[in-house]
Amino acid sequence: MSDSAALPSATTLADAPAPVFDRGYRYRHALESILVPALALVLAAAGFALFLICLGQSPLDFVDLVWRGAFGSAFSIQNTLLKASPLLLTALCVALPAQLGLVIIGGEGAVVLGGLAAAAIAPPLAGIPPLLLQVLMMIAGMSAGAVWIGFAGWLRAKRGINETISSLLLAYIAIALFNHIVEGPLRDPASLNKPSTADIGAGNMFGYLPGTDVHPGLIFGIIACIAFYILIFKTSFGFGCRVTGGSLRAAQLQGLPVTRLIIIACALGGACAGLAGMVEVAAVQGRANASLAAGYGYAGILIAFLARQNPLAIIPMAVVLGGLTASGGLIQRRMDLPDATVLVLQGMIFVAILASETFYGRFAWFQPRRAP
Amino acid sequence: MKAIGVEAVNVTKRFGAFTALDDVSLKVRPGTVHALLGENGAGKSTLVKCLLGYNLAEVGSFIVDGREAHITQPQDAGRLGIGMVYQHFTLVPSMTVAENLVMARPDVPRVINWSVERARLATFMAGMPFKIPLDVPVDSLAAGERQKAEILKQLYLERRLLVLDEPTSTLTPQESQEVLGLVRSLVQAGTITVIIITHKLKEVAAFADDVSVLRRGKMVGGGAVAALSATDLTTLMIGEKHAPAIIERLGAPGATPRLAVHNLATLGDHGRPGLNIDAIVVHPREIVGIAGVSGNGQTALLEVLGGQRFATSGTIAIADKPYHARRDEAFALKVRVLPEEPLRNGCVPSMSVEDNASLRRFDRNDDGSPRRWLDRKRMSARAKTMIAAYGIRTPSKDVPIAALSGGNVQRAILARELDGAVDVFIVANPCFGLDVKAVADIRARIVAARNGGAAVLLISEDLDEIRELSDRILVMRDGAIVFEAPAGADAQMIGSHMVGHG
Incomplete structure (x- = not known):
């Protein structure tokens, strides 16, 4: 130790006041990350209004119907929350790897495999206490999702394969695998028109939250969003992830276990998406069938980007998107528009949000003030 | 082809509230090497960018070859015969020198008749005082050769006034001598006028006729190089009478x-x-x-x-x-490491100064045991200490480190890497x-670390x-x-x- 260089200056000057002349930066920065997406949403809404006018429909009627369909009554609010709950989890499948700078878009694969794993273990274990079975189903679903997305992470970290492409292609493989198993080895002979696995049994299904029609998947999603917010922003693990995402070379220079961080973050994201699939089986379908591949994984991408990959911001964004989806039926009936109209709006929002990324740092007022 | 002179008259350029150039006037005589000297951020680059049409000055004008010039875009400067050789090479590495030259022409035809072009290139090369192999890919050339190829490209484009931005920063001493000697001979032959941006005083003394010194956006002095000593120039550049001393190795x-x-x-x-x-x-x-x-x-x-x-x-x-x-x-x-280009290699540009200051220590307690939860208070205190001890100029510890100037990023990373025993x-x-x-500053810190036993x-x-x-x-x-x-x-x-x- 006697040969170690301990520089005196760092300690002797420790009490000197740091020259600070831009105390407000932190708040302006936060405001920027709210205003820019807000601007994008307004632009997307304007574009969609134009689209409606071209179809001879009134944008105001549309807003009114969306409001009523999504939040107008206790029923519609519950419907919105139901639609939002798988999206909370699939958005995390994008947002967690995104902390390391990865763009994972194959959450759909983890959803179907998670649902399949959960549905597959239930019938052989019939007879054990429902709560225990549900826990085991959750573990199975999360593991399946974790392995699938973790594999995309492993390919990235170890073999340098682009994770966006590999996760998307893995999702196709997962869906094909799912179809093969559901229509083949695990098919319930009783399911004629819609090939499905065997029923997990009504007694083993999740119940509803007291006084509502909402299943516990919503609670899982909210807990997961909060827990991962804490993990990412309050722990050393999360800090290491964000360093890796911000600069791979800096992370390597600091000796951070980059490979491990990438695989863990991808596996955690995959576990979330797998849980979404399990909930879909245990709370809605009661079995695994093609309804699992309903696009939750893809909608999660949109939400994660809307939330700027912040797990807490995923909650309100999932509710907004859930509300849009929930009002789709009403719009179809009242405005005589196809169901896909809502998808057009979603697409416009996505493009606007992606385009708005270029606006960060463009407005001088948000930027750090220079030294006088 | 004949060298031209250029004059800047009362040029002012602002970026938002920041005045990059404050009423700067400059006269470059035709057929001379004019050195533009100054510290980083003194406004040298801004001045030449205005001259080349990349920036538009709010106030003031440029006189090129005796006539007032309206330069609003780079093409205008090109038409007037003004060109620039950048610090970083701009030739396409995978293409040959000949291809690079022809592609750079403003009037490159849709279909290139290479036999015609080759004949033209051969005539052009015959008139040049130095040779570069035309048919090898640029990335197989050594740095000095590449720099010469860049200059050659400007001559091929019939530029009569060249701005060289730190032309020797990537060259060996021998290569620097060679390239600058070449530039000098072209100037003496009356082919071109050269403005050279640098902060190497030796090069100014050896190769420039005139020198102008900028400091914080203002023209602070200059004149014939022969009449100025190195001490004079340093004083003008940093505004102090003496160059800062290096700490001795003890x-x-x-x-x-x-x-x-x-x-x-x-x-x-x-x-x-x-x-x-x-x-x-x-x-x-x-x-x-x-x-x-x-x-x-x-x-x-x-x-x-x-x-x-x-x-x-x-x-x-x-x-x-x-x-x-x-x-x-x-x-x-x-073990601590200060990599080159620390903004790219050693820190996370998008994260705050505070976060970057703690990259070495965020997952450790003071006794070295692993730490699971971030300690924001300690991270904040650590950042404040480093900012004060190393004189890091930053708006606050919460701004992204990318917002700092190069020197201050370097100081911040140095502070982090030299924190504690090394x-x-x-x-x-x-x-x-x-x-x-x-x-x-930074050299003194390195020597101090050595004197401390590292x-x-x-x-x-x-x-x-x-x-x-x-x-x-x-x-x-x-x-x-x-x-x-x-x-x-x-x-x-x-x-x-x-x-x-x-």
């Missing part, structure tokens, strides 16, 4: 090796040879300088030592313990592109820096250590080993 190096690298080899990039190092040994209280021309394996060496690249064979030992650049090892053995300190090009004050490995492409700071000098060429020299060895001799004529 105490002799220790006897037992602290850092030992043996038989280190890596794979090469793009067909170039990888590392093939027999031995590098650094003792406590010793600075070992690694000199070499850019691209001879210095980056790979730093990357291996910093954990950014795998070695295919060889051993690294710190105080006789094997070292693989893992986080726990670096922490236990007190046994081994690995540094690469620590002063590249920094102003005089920051350079003196073993310092200094990898630098600036031979003057190596000679000034090192106890021992190693020369690296083609990925191998080819020569060892004691402190204060002759620069020409080291330079000849750098290029392989030794």
Whole structure:
């Protein structure tokens, strides 16, 4: 130790006041990350209004119907929350790897495999206490999702394969695998028109939250969003992830276990998406069938980007998107528009949000003030 | 073709609230080399960018060849015969010199008749005082040749006034002499006028006729080079009467090796040879300088030592313990690294100064045990201490570190890496592109770390820096250590080993 260089200056000057002349930066920065997406949403809404006018429909009627369909009554609010709950989890499948700078878009694969794993273990274990079975189903679903997305992470970290492409292609493989198993080895002979696995049994299904029609998947999603917010922003693990995402070379220079961080973050994201699939089986379908591949994984991408990959911001964004989806039926009936109209709006929002990324740092007022 | 003069009259340029150029006037006589001297951020680049049409001055005008010129875009400057050679090369590396030249023409035809073009190029080359092979890809040329090809391109485009932005920053001493000598001869022949942006005083003294000095956006002085001493120029540049002194190296190096690298080899990039190092040994209280021309394996060496690249064979030992650049090892053995271009290699640009200040320590308690939860209070206190102790100019500790100037990023990373006890300190090009004050500051810190007992490995492409700071000098060429020299060895001799004529 006697040969170690301990520089005196760092300690002797420790009490000197740091020259600070831009105390407000932190708040302006936060405001920027709210205003820019807000601007994008307004632009997307304007574009969609134009689209409606071209179809001879009134944008105001549309807003009114969306409001009523999504939040107008206790029923519609519950419907919105139901639609939002798988999206909370699939958005995390994008947002967690995104902390390391990865763009994972194959959450759909983890959803179907998670649902399949959960549905597959239930019938052989019939007879054990429902709560225990549900826990085991959750573990199975999360593991399946974790392995699938973790594999995309492993390919990235170890073999340098682009994770966006590999996760998307893995999702196709997962869906094909799912179809093969559901229509083949695990098919319930009783399911004629819609090939499905065997029923997990009504007694083993999740119940509803007291006084509502909402299943516990919503609670899982909210807990997961909060827990991962804490993990990412309050722990050393999360800090290491964000360093890796911000600069791979800096992370390597600091000796951070980059490979491990990438695989863990991808596996955690995959576990979330797998849980979404399990909930879909245990709370809605009661079995695994093609309804699992309903696009939750893809909608999660949109939400994660809307939330700027912040797990807490995923909650309100999932509710907004859930509300849009929930009002789709009403719009179809009242405005005589196809169901896909809502998808057009979603697409416009996505493009606007992606385009708005270029606006960060463009407005001088948000930027750090220079030294006088 | 004849050299032209240019004059800037009361040019003012603002970026938002920041005044980059404040009422600057400058007169460049035709057929001369005019040096534009100043620290980083003094406004040199802004001034030439206004002249070249990349920036538009709010107030003031330019007079080119005796006539007032309206330069609003780069093409305008090109038509007037004004061109620029950038610090970083702009030729397409995978294309040949001939292809680069022809493609650069503003009137390049849709279908190129290469036999016609070749004939034109041959006539053009016949009139040039130097030769460059036209049919080899640019990336197979050495740095000096490339720089010459850049100049050649400007001549081919019939530019009569060239702006050279730090033209020698990536060249060896020999190459610098050659390129600047060439420029000088073109100027003396009356072919071109040259404005050279630099902060190397030696080059100003040896190659420029006139000099103008900028400081904080203002023209602070200048005149004929012959009439000004180096001290005068330094004073003008930094506004102080004396150049900051370098801290002396105190105490002799220790006897037992602290850092030992043996038989280190890596794979090469793009067909170039990888590392093939027999031995590098650094003792406590010793600075070992690694000199070499850019691209001879210095980056790979730093990357291996910093954990950014795998070695295919060889051993690294710190105080006789094997070292693989893992986080726990670096922490236990007190190894710190200051990489070149720290904004790209050593910190997270989008994260705050505070976060970047804690990259070494965020997952450790003071006693070295692992820490699961971030301690924001300590991180904040640490950042404040470093900002004060190293004089880091930043709006606040919460701004992204990318918002800081190059010198201040360097100070911040240095503060982080020298925080606490340091046994081994690995540094690469620590002063590249920094102003005089920051350079003196950072070199003093490095010497202080050495005097405190650290073993310092200094990898630098600036031979003057190596000679000034090192106890021992190693020369690296083609990925191998080819020569060892004691402190204060002759620069020409080291330079000849750098290029392989030794």
